[in-house]
């Protein structure tokens with residue numbers, strides 16, 4: 095029965111499919127010994143680099159060089175103070191569907207920024223559609239379309255549980271992929287700054303050697319997240335590759351951080367039971383497709399519709415077994431003032447930032 099999926103697994107080799115567990119070709123020991131994983135990396139990186147170059151005219155030469163060299167960008171004082179305050183007010187007051195995910199002792203809330211919230215969250219939408227921001231996102235993702243965006247609140251130490259798995263250094267996937275955070279709060283050691291290893295997105299010989307070894311090790315026995323294609327890295331391996339370690343991007347509110355999350359990164363440790371809120375964007379596309387696409391509103395609508403259907407499908411599937419999906423709807427956004435979190439029981443997701 096399992097080999098009936100062979101044609102699908104074969105086709106998935108030329109997509110963003112990354113799981114060593116659910117695709118028996120991607121997770122095949124002998125094919126990885128022959129270099130399958132490494133070949134996918136080299137090919138996808140070459141194509142994505144070309145796509146980013148094609149979309150690089152919308153950013154400054156300094157931004158382009160910095161992103162290609164270090165794997166991340168930081169933009170200070172993105173909006174005039176009055177507009178920044180208006181966004182914060184809008185986010186604080188909005189009444190919209192909230193989805194929640196629990197990972198370790200961290201609770202994450204998201205409100206999707208799609209057509210359904212274009213009026214109630216108009217300030218957020220217009221910030222993300224600003225030409226400068228849009229061009230930076232398109233360049234970073236190598237995709238000529240808007241990313242998927244959310245209002246995201248990270249709530250550190252809000253539930254009882256083990257440590258948050260997103261706080262381990264990792265690479266999201268085998269190919270370049272873009273995430274960005276437009277912070278509405280100041281970010282520091284209290285509420286956990288984004289950590290990134292500068293330059294770790296580049297394909298050095300030592301990185302390829304590590305990827306090769308890791309792909310073989312996972313076929314034998316890998317941790318859950320690495321087996322799903324989001325490779326975890328130890329501090330020792332990082333040193334062996336010649337990196338000093340991650341830097342913590344402690345930035346004030348009204349700062350945009352964009353990163354190529356093929357590079358090693360993690361959610362930084364938070365000293366306190368604390369929160370941070372941001373406009374969070376993500377863009378992933380087939381890294382083997384050499385065309386960056388056409389920016390048409392219908393493409394954005396289709397993208398949002400597909401995501402909405404996927405979320406509903408996950409809800410229905412989980413409901414059949416009496417549970418709830420990894421990203422399930424909650425009735426309200428809990429605040430720091432809540433003495434005890436009283437939401438749904440813990441769930442897990444390998445797909446978070």
Ligand SMILES: [Fe+2]
Pocket residue numbers: 264265266355359446447
């Ligand atoms: Fe990540």
